[in-house]
Amino acid sequence: MAPHADVDDVDFNVVRLPAPERPSFSESPPRLLIIGAGNRGITYAAAIGESTNGVCVGVVEPIAVKRRLLGQKYIWGKSEPSEGQEFEDWKQFLLWEVERRKRAALGENVPEGVDGVFICVQDHMHMAVVLGLAPLGLHIMCEKPLAPSLDDCVTIYRALSLDSSLAPSTIFSIGHVLRYSPHNMLLRKLLLEDKVIGEVMAVNHTEPVGWWHFTHSYVRGNWRKESTSAPSLLTKSCHDMDIIYWLLCSPPPGSSKPAHLPTSISSSGSLQYFNRAHKPTEAGNATNCLSCNYESSCQFSAKRIYIGPQMGGQKEHFVRIVLPEIEDCVAAGGLEAGKKALLAKLEEDYEPAMPASEVSKRSWFGRCVYEADNDVCDNQTVTLSWDNDPIAADCETSPQALTGRGSKTATLHMVAFAKKVCQRFTSIYGADGEIYADSNTITVQDFKTGEKKTHYPPVPLGEGHGDADAGLARQFVLAIDRVKNHGENATDAQTQYLGCSLDDMIRSHALVFAAEEARKEKIVLDFPSWWERKVASKLKV
Template sequence: MIEHNPVSATEPRRVRVAVIGAGDRGQVYASWIKSNPTRAQLVAVADPLEYRRELVAGAEQDVQRFDTWQDLVAQPKVADLAIVATQDSHHSAPAIALAEAGYAVLLEKPIAPTEQECNDIIDAIDRTGVMFGICHVLRYTPYTKMVKNAVDSGVLGQIMDIQHLEPVGWWHQAHSYVRGKWRQEETASPMLLAKSCHDIDWIRYIAGVPIEKIVSFGDLTHFTQANKPAAAGEALRCTDCALVNECPYSAPKIYLGAFDRDGYKWPTSVITEIPTREAIQDALESGPYGRCVYECDNDVVDHQSVMMQLQGGMQATFTMTAFSEQTHRQTRIFGSHGYLECDGENMRVLDFRTGEFRDSHIGDFGGSNAADGHGGGDAGLMDAFIQAIESESPELITSGARESLASHLAVFAAEKSRRDGTIHQVPVEPTRHASTTTITKE
């Protein structure tokens, strides 16, 4: 532990929050807490890197700083809520320990990289009875609420088919899944779990019924050495490449362009802790984010499709692709009495009974990526969880333990299908003894 400063007993009662993992996601949630001081109070942060602890704690002297989550758990309980925003492979141990220590737990997605760990975490939540939620921020966006309300209103009749697209974006794929921390299944998790468990969960949530069967196809097709342009020669880094101004995946174009346009925020904040153009240039010349995308050690897929059969005969298809604009999800829903399409900001509904179109606009809730708050999802999640604790109303958390486990089991089944080419059954009612197959690299 770095330092200990007890919270003043004279301050008004607010939800006390500890942040475990002070990377980008932890910083986002801490920022919300600081922006809502009458409702929440940041009281502790745990992270092995001092500069990240200080980014989260800021000038607040009353925020306890810990090197590790183990140091925090070893102390008497310091908060009402613990947000676990560590890397995917480091979710299980802190989530279980914090639940056993009596903390409400808000866990960054995915729950964990393996079915065994997912079941272990959910077992701990069942055993301890603490309030729990997964950061499926897509559930908490105004966009999702608008679509869900339309579906539940009955205007579409019986839902027959859902088509859902996640346009990851060419530069986002290069940043996170070719050069970045989620580029390898062994050190992080498969792409469908790391990036698109949100979307499988979203489809299940909008449909309101379980996924029963699933099949998937996906590959790493483009970001391989075989596709390196001949003109790039033997260059291993963008800064040494003749195509630095032409390649769509040019690191200087992506990061220096983002810095010049938006300042020091995600994604430039990921590649260096120093908020200057010179530091970004240095990082591109020596760090992992300056590597040629055709010379990286990535193995996660760059495009994938999933087809699902849901309870009651409904079908759904999901496509994740790197080869797109980085923008909001796009959805089409086909019902017996109506049709809906939505692009994350606008929704159009055709009522077959009247032949009339109804258009709705959700307003400006920010862009779709982490820098822009995921279209209002980050704020919506924090608002719901804090309100749930304030009012002791766990039903306000729509991404609870069993709901989230069900969608994760569907993702694991889809990954098995992608590997063996067969249709897989998804447990309709996940139990404490659900399948515990671990995804491993072939």
């Protein structure tokens, strides 16, 4: 999937990758619906308009201001929305679409339908939306994680893969966007196709969440509690577990070999810091930053984070989550009016007598990080180990039978306390060399020749996980276009343009759930037997 790189004319130890091109438009471009107008919905709506050969034609969102902002910016502009362009929830869209098809069958003049949907609602809603819309036969991209529990993931898999009326005609994608960044696509090509460091021996991968990003999303935000969301390893680092799976388990393109799954998994981690035990004495009983005597000295002050310099260029992205109507406030009264509205939002606090069950129903972005109800890990490591697993047929004919299937280890470290924000870095050690990848460059050291070569994938224009958000949207919509307009089979299009099957999705998620079980039970988990017991046995007809 990655374009071929050309060697720089001046320095032959530097390789530069050209930026991906936007696919050409067909006469009837794919029509896409965004379900959920939060940050991820906005991200994909922007990507559709900037990087794909499709068009965003509708939005589903219960919060009117979010629905309107996304619609005005990416769908209907300054005019009013027309029929089929906005819905309050997915069930309303479902009823409308069923009725639209009935009306069309009767020969009535009705709006054109959509070809695919981007599901960007809260994690616990994914299964209901996926299963509810599946009978419509639409192509679906579901934001990660697939579901917050293993049982729900299995249920989705069974519904989409074992129901023959759905599987052959529809594309299903998951929001594992890191597979689609130019950086990671080149990294996988170098490892699995070019084999620039030979047999992989070990991988050390780090996901630095970023100290203020963690407070926003996992202490104050929607992903702070396992009971209402999921473990942080799933909500944040399922991206990273998927990259490890993609690099070390999945066979290279064109190979018929089965996945090389880990033999064992272990994990350790906890909520180390963000709890009442670490609250400074000077903060007293304060539960909100803006009423706290220690606020001006606290690095976690909501006022400093959302109005100060800590976020740098990423401020707009997160402020919009705290105050969705911020753009309207600024447009109406200028920057000072926007700041005043934001501070008013951060000042919102709960009364001491308010039941904890009521407090937990919403995110309080001005809340003291030491008084929050968060319980997810802010530091965690996962270790995966593989045994030698040659393929019997190959062993008889090739001395390279173990290539890609030898013993190895991989370690993932997810840490909240870092200056870097989601700028992952990875060291990969092979028999013939080593690689260091830092989300911007890939440096290869060849042990045989002593040569050191640095690869430079294109620098992304925005945040977007290093162009990965645009990359996933581009490939998903392209796959739809090939099915809709060029007669390709959906299964073939998914393989060629997305490179990720339902089997890959369930295995990748299973690694996360197995790691969490190993962490909580403090064991080294035998993955093959766990997989057979917890997953494979439930996938049989």
